[in-house]
Amino acid sequence: MVETGHVTVIRQMTYQPVGRVAAAVEMMTFGRLRGLSDGGTQRADFHVLAVVDAGRGAVTVDFLRHPLRERSAVWVAPGAVHRWDDIADVAGHVVLFVPTAPVTHATRQLAATPDLAAHWNIPDGDWPFVDTARNHLLLEASAPPADTSTELPEILLSALIARLRPPHAEARSANPAFRLFRSSVETHFREHHDAGYYARALGYAPRTLSRAVQQATGRTAKTYIVDRIALEAKRLLAHDRLTAAGCAGALGFPDASNFSVFFLNATGMRPGAWQSAVAVP
Known part of the structure; x- marks a missing residue:
């Protein structure tokens, strides 16, 4: 994730994974995000999907402020403007991926939804599945490049999206x-x-x-x-x-x-x- 231009208020971000040629999925901790973020507003050409493990904070997506808390999720679509308002105490992971990364028909439809949900709470019954899917993706994303199939992170991303069951999934029906x-x-x-x-x-x-x-x-x-x-x-x-x-x-x-x-x-x-x-x- 790098800056490619500057405007008075909002930075334009473009997807460029660090150290992984042609990788469609990148992961980072909220700790790393804090080191990269200056509190400014951003607009990206990629998806930003976050899972919060602990702590409280806030994120603003398209000018609406959402509270962050334990077992909540954030999804920022390409083109949306967003700002991490208060993440000093937030722990969890952020997944960055290009629009074509999901591999199943259902998850690609979810990623392409024009008015997708920006924030929701993950039900307790769903959490073990979400946590396992996220950790599997994290493990695969951390593998040495020579040992990594470019398809596996995309497959595991699709599993995570499916397990997160974002509210806009209901719109498919x-x-x-x-x-x-x-x-x-x-x-x-x-x-x-x-x-x-x-x-x-x-x-x-x-x-x-x-x-x-x-x-x-x-x-x-x-x-x-x-x-x-x-x-x-x-x-x-x-x-x-x-x-x-x-x-x-x-x-x-x-x-x-x-x-x-x-x-x-x-x-x-x-x-x-x-x-x-x-x-x-």
């Missing part, structure tokens, strides 16, 4: 209409902001699609789209330090004024005010 909608929104939200477009493109009646989204998320299709655009706008404002005009161009709004009205309605703040509020002094 959601209405097929919602799954198609979610995937289509992730692909086209920069160009298409209208729920009607997705209904037409997917071949569903607007009411059918809206009902499917409501059942899966508790939100209307329109609200889901608005939330996704607003999240990307926050990332652009914080990470790329774009102006309202820059965000408008990147997110398919006709001009800065239209984007500013959208952002104000979606977040309760004007883009410039929000950008100033999240800036690190």
